[in-house]
Amino acid sequence: MPRQKPHAQKGALRGLIRDLCHWMQALFHKKIGWADFFWVDFAVPTPTLPRMHRLVLLVPAISFLALLTGKTQDTPKVVAPTAPDAAAMSVIFQPPLTALDRLPRSAEDQAKVDLGRHLYYEKRLSSNNKIACNSCHLLDKYGVDGLDFSLGVPGKPVGRNSPTVYNAFFHIAQFWDGRAPTVEEQAKGPILAGKEMGMPSAAAVVAKLKGIPEYAPLFKKAFPRDDDAVTYMNVGTAIGAFERNLVTPGRFDDFLAGKPSALTAKEQKGLKTFVTVGCVTCHTGPLVGGNSYQKLGLVKPWPNQTDPGRSAIVGNDAFKMFFKVPSLRNIEKTGPYFHDSSAKTLEEAVAKMAKHQLGRELTGEQRGDIVSFLKSLTGKIPTKYIKKRPF
Ligand code: HEC
Numbered sequence: 001m002p003r004q005k006p007h008a009q010k011g012a013l014r015g016l017i018r019d020l021c022h023w024m025q026a027l028f029h030k031k032i033g034w035a036d037f038f039w040v041d042f043a044v045p046t047p048t049l050p051r052m053h054r055l056v057l058l059v060p061a062i063s064f065l066a067l068l069t070g071k072t073q074d075t076p077k078v079v080a081p082t083a084p085d086a087a088a089m090s091v092i093f094q095p096p097l098t099a100l101d102r103l104p105r106s107a108e109d110q111a112k113v114d115l116g117r118h119l120y121y122e123k124r125l126s127s128n129n130k131i132a133c134n135s136c137h138l139l140d141k142y143g144v145d146g147l148d149f150s151l152g153v154p155g156k157p158v159g160r161n162s163p164t165v166y167n168a169f170f171h172i173a174q175f176w177d178g179r180a181p182t183v184e185e186q187a188k189g190p191i192l193a194g195k196e197m198g199m200p201s202a203a204a205v206v207a208k209l210k211g212i213p214e215y216a217p218l219f220k221k222a223f224p225r226d227d228d229a230v231t232y233m234n235v236g237t238a239i240g241a242f243e244r245n246l247v248t249p250g251r252f253d254d255f256l257a258g259k260p261s262a263l264t265a266k267e268q269k270g271l272k273t274f275v276t277v278g279c280v281t282c283h284t285g286p287l288v289g290g291n292s293y294q295k296l297g298l299v300k301p302w303p304n305q306t307d308p309g310r311s312a313i314v315g316n317d318a319f320k321m322f323f324k325v326p327s328l329r330n331i332e333k334t335g336p337y338f339h340d341s342s343a344k345t346l347e348e349a350v351a352k353m354a355k356h357q358l359g360r361e362l363t364g365e366q367r368g369d370i371v372s373f374l375k376s377l378t379g380k381i382p383t384k385y386i387k388k389r390p391f
């Protein structure tokens with residue numbers, strides 16, 4: 001190796017800075033250990049400073065920084081290599097969910113919520129007086145009925161799996177294809193849908209509600225400035241107000257808020273796998289999903305192509321098989337999975353996602369770890385809030 005001439009001070013300085021940056025970066029990312037450091041430094045000559053000068057300058061500088069930050073590979077107090085950094089995770093999944101029903105509400109808002117709760121459980125909002133929102137989205141069962149396809153008034157299965165109503169108000173839009181912008185708009189759909197609650201028209205719903213004497217004062221209290229408060233729009237607004245407090249914070253939120261022990265070692269390993277294999281490119285944000293539309297079968301075509309998804313809404317074939325990325329909050333409790341209910345277990349769903357969205361086969365261990373992470377997304381049902389009240 002030719003000895004370098006000690007000329008060109010500028011070049012040497014630049015080289016020194018580059019070397020410093022390089023080594024610090026490597027050390028901070030724990031990509032190398034001290035042994036590698038010495039080996040590489042001797043093995044790879046750089047045309048900057050003579051080797052001895054570099055060592056004399058770099059070793060104390062880097063040692064000092066490494067000791068200061070405790071970032072070297074052999075520092076025992078660094079978290080186990082499988083543990084994801086809570087701070088990094090909270091960037092991906094920020095911010096933690098909080099129980100909104102603990103927030104103070106004005107008397108009028110409280111009246112809307114109370115009316116919405118009554119309407120949510122109201123079977124008389126259906127043509128045969130047998131089906132309420134709660135028939136398909138059971139609030140004490142994490143907002144689902146556990147069926148492949150729910151049964152509406154005609155007793156026939158509906159076309160898609162019923163998603164949960166918990167945390168739904170937080171989504172980019174409602175339904176698998178995002179065709180309703182808000183929970184308020186969404187709520188007006190099923191009441192008039194022939195396959196669901198089967199009421200013939202908005203006017204028929206209003207007439208029916210006006211015939212139930214308990215409702216008039218509740219509507220008046222919730223919408224005090226309306227001359228005629230019993231309207232179809234107000235039905236949607238009240239149910240939406242009730243749904244906007246269906247939040248289920250859980251252990252994952254404690255983890256995001258800076259308490260690593262809230263998740264077990266296996267769940268943390270699963271979270272890391274979930275991030276590194278790429279699930280997080282779509283299932284991101286506080287709900288671990290719910291904030292974008294993506295093609296189902298992005299890498300490998302989805303076996304069931306009967307439902308066109310979002311292309312039917314936007315009228316553009318480019319969006320065929322695009323669906324809203326669902327939230328994975330409470331996913332353990334909301335099977336069967338996918339709009340077509342084509343996976344019965346969570347492990348099956350994870351394997352299908354890896355294959356069709358990412359083009360990869362996961363090992364049994366990876367699937368198991370991801371499933372245990374997903375189970376840590378189960379939150380607390382707000383039992384008091386959802387309790388059906390007498391009029
Ligand atoms: C017969 C069963 C049934 C009834 C009754 C029903 N739903 Fe649904 N709900 C579904 C199905 C199925 C979907 C998904 C439909 C789709 O995406 O096309 C859905 C979707 C939703 C969504 C969207 C969630 C998301 O993640 O996008 C919300 C919110 C919701 N329903 C609330 C309600 C409310 C409020 C009522 C009562 C007014 C109600 N549902 C009545 C079956 C039902």
Ligand code: HEC
Pocket residue numbers: 176274277278279280281282283293294295296298323324325326327328331334336337338339340349350353354357358370
């Ligand atoms: C390219 C985007 C994308 C990637 C990557 C992705 N998903 Fe999904 N995921 C979706 C979409 C879209 C759906 C909705 C599918 C549907 O319409 O049936 C979904 C649905 C799911 C469901 C079912 C949710 C429900 O309520 O039925 C689970 C579970 C799931 N994904 C887990 C994962 C896991 C685990 C990974 C990583 C191995 C992953 N996803 C990677 C887009 C993605």
